[in-house]
Amino acid sequence: MSDETALGAKSVELDELLKTSDVVSIHVPLTSETYHMIGKRELDLMKPNALLVNTARGGIIDEEALIESLGKGGIAGAGLDVLENEPPSMDEPLRHMDNVIVTPHTAGPTLESLPKRAINSFHNMQRVWDGEEPLWTAKFDTPD
Numbered sequence: 687m688s689d690e691t692a693l694g695a696k697s698v699e700l701d702e703l704l705k706t707s708d709v710v711s712i713h714v715p716l717t718s719e720t721y722h723m724i725g726k727r728e729l730d731l732m733k734p735n736a737l738l739v740n741t742a743r744g745g746i747i748d749e750e751a752l753i754e755s756l757g758k759g760g761i762a763g764a765g766l767d768v769l770e771n772e773p774p775s776m777d778e779p780l781r782h783m784d785n786v787i788v789t790p791h792t793a794g795p796t797l798e799s800l801p802k803r804a805i806n807s808f809h810n811m812q813r814v815w816d817g818e819e820p821l822w823t824a825k826f827d828t829p830d
Contacts (some may be wrong), residue, residue: 707736716745724748729751729752729760730760737765738763738764744769756783766786
């Protein structure tokens with residue numbers, strides 16, 4: 687049984703996902719390929735009642751295009767835990783829009799995840815001490 691079948695999910699191209707989803711939640715690393723992967727063209731594909739959530743990394747969404755889309759009713763709203771420039775200035779337009787919720791880059795940690803994070807960090811330190819590779823390393827390029 688495929689992962690898709692087991693999860694009751696269907697893999698689709700990004701354009702189809704944007705056209706058909708009520709909520710788009712972003713979970714990708716920031717790389718040269720994902721920098722501004724959600725821009726004007728992608729926002730224009732989304733439904734007017736759609737919500738866009740980014741808890742991944744600032745820079746994945748073209749914020750100027752997002753401000754324009756939110757201002758003209760292109761999408762209904764956004765929830766952003768990350769912004770391209772952090773900390774945001776007090777006059778950051780996204781902070782003052784009624785259809786946007788901005789949180790201070792805190793959406794990751796939970797009561798359940800923090801103890802696991804500490805235990806996994808300890809185990810990885812032990813692996814390195816023993817001359818082994820740490821588990822779950824991410825290696826990718828980031829834009830300049």
